[in-house]
Amino acid sequence: MNFGQAIEELKSGSKVARSGWNGRGMWLILVPGSKGIRPVANTPYSNAGITDKVDIEPHIDMLTAQGNMQPGWLASQTDMLADDWQVV
Numbered sequence: 001m002n003f004g005q006a007i008e009e010l011k012s013g014s015k016v017a018r019s020g021w022n023g024r025g026m027w028l029i030l031v032p033g034s035k036g037i038r039p040v041a042n043t044p045y046s047n048a049g050i051t052d053k054v055d056i057e058p059h060i061d062m063l064t065a066q067g068n069m070q071p072g073w074l075a076s077q078t079d080m081l082a083d084d085w086q087v088v
Helices: 003-011 077-081
Strands: 016-018 027-031 034-037 054-056 059-063 085-087
Touching: 003 016, 003 027, 003 077, 003 085
Parallel strands: none
Antiparallel strands: 016 027, 016 085, 027 059, 034 054
């Protein structure tokens, strides 16, 4: 499927990946965001001086080949033009 179809799958709650990715086991999920999050002491948000509740916007996260979650994944030109997207 193409990138637009992959985005629609993400919106429906599916995990998606490209068959052309070099790393094994990598996939994407859509994180819907959170409303009214109060920063916890000694976290990057509180250390930046944020003391009021904040909303975290929706974003796409990736499970990397190393098994770590990468928040805020961004598509490359190649990813956007690829037709090898699949639901995993």
